[in-house]
Amino acid sequence: MDAATAKALLSPRVLALVLTALFPLSMTVIFLTGLWVCGTFALRVARLALQLTVWRGTNLDKYGARKGGWAVVTGASDGLGREFALQLAEKGFNVALVSRTASKLDKVAQEIAALPGEKVSIIQHPIDFAKAGEQEWARLEAALTPLDIGVLVNNAGLNHSAEWSEFIAAPPQECVDIVSVNVAAAVRMARMLLPGMVSRKRGLLLNVASLAGGTAPAPLWATYSGSKAFLITWAQAVATELAAAKSGVDVLVVMPGYVTGGMAKQVETSFHTPNAARWVRCALASIGLSGGALGMDYVSTPFWAHALMDFGLRQFGLQNTFRKSMHGYLSKERERAAKKQ
Known part of the structure; x- marks a missing residue:
């Protein structure tokens, strides 16, 4: 040119x-x-709205409710675990209660026995997941594996003793105990009971994680947050294996935010902060639905307020901003709490 x-x-x-x-x-x-x-985006919003208002999850009869099936609930002595035990019993499951304190398990067993309607069988097995040795695990396995287990709720959880604490200030043994209870115990329980579910072509593995592990890591709860993140990725991998094998066993991780009566001692029940009974009711009604965790296979944020927060943070890429703002907020809350002492 x-x-x-x-x-x-x-x-x-x-x-x-x-x-x-x-x-x-x-x-x-x-x-x-x-x-x-x-x-x-509009389709995602519509799907979220339908899941939170119209669509219903899997009927629990699929897993043996009212057919002699058993539900095993870890951390069953209080909070979410207690509610899972009560509501699964109401739906017709025999219930195996697993937790650390025998006296608390006795109380929950009495509450289940007093429920109206058809009576269910109850067994209790106290075990401290943070300290259990091989003999204690063997006794638990001997008690549970003969049962026709249709549901395992991995709910047992441990948080830091200090309400808000930097990782480097947390007691080393406490960090180990959190991993033992939140991670190792969940893996061992699933490894113990999933083979029986697969052989029966029926079952549900329900892991209770947290928005602090699945949506935005929680500074000042670092080890707890990381342990809940493990539950999500591990469960997704296990779920993919079981689905590929056409095992008939479903896997779901449910992610609560703040729930009163649980680990968050400083919150009160409100329109957008449920108590344990309300949150568990939503979780059991949403098996198979993702709620606010759209795009995350085998993960659900069932309660509407938590779902909207989860959805919004993901869709607009605000997880990092939220994590940093939470660090600032919790640091100020810690300062206020220290001044009151």
């Missing part, structure tokens, strides 16, 4: 003609891209 031709092509008149020809095309591309983005 000689200099004269190049000069002619770059003249203002030629450039104006080129831009005029390309402008409609570029606007079309921008319009279609915007339409696709907005349409995809």
Whole structure:
């Protein structure tokens, strides 16, 4: 191309003609891209709304309710575990209560026995997951494996003793105990009971994680937060294996936010902060649904307020911002609590 031709092509008149020809095309591309983005988001919002209001989860009869099936609940002595035990018994499961304190298990067993309707069988097995040795695990396995277990709720959990504490200030043994209870015990319980479920072609592995592990890590709860993140990725991998094998066993991780009566001692029940009974009711009604955890296979945020927060943080990429703001907020809460002492 000689200099004269190049000069002619770059003249203002030629450039104006080129831009005029390309402008409609570029606007079309921008319009279609915007339409696709907005349409995809609208469909996700619609799906979220339907899951939280209209759609219902898997009927628990599939797992043996009212058919002699058993539900095993770890951490069953109080909080979410107690509610899982009570509500699963109400739905017709025999219940195996597993937790650390025998006296608390006795109380929960009495509550289950006093429920109206058809009576269910109850067994109790106290075990401290943070300290249990091989003999104690063997006794637990001997008690549970002969049962027709349809549901395992891995609910047992341990948090830091100090309400808010930097990782480097946390007692080393406490960090080990958190991993032992939240991670190792969940893995051992599943490894113990899943083979029986697979052989019966029926079962549900329900892991109780946390928004602090699945949506945005919680500073000042570092080891707890990491342990709950493990539950999610581990369960997704196990679920994929079981689904590929057409085992008939379902796996779901449920992620609560703040729930009164649980580990968050400083919160009170409100319209958007449920008590344990309300949250467990939502969780059991949402088996197979993702709630606010759209796009995460085998994971659910069942309660509406937690679901909206989870959905919003993910869709708008705000997890890092939320994590940093939570660190600032919890640090100030810790300072206020220290001044009151």
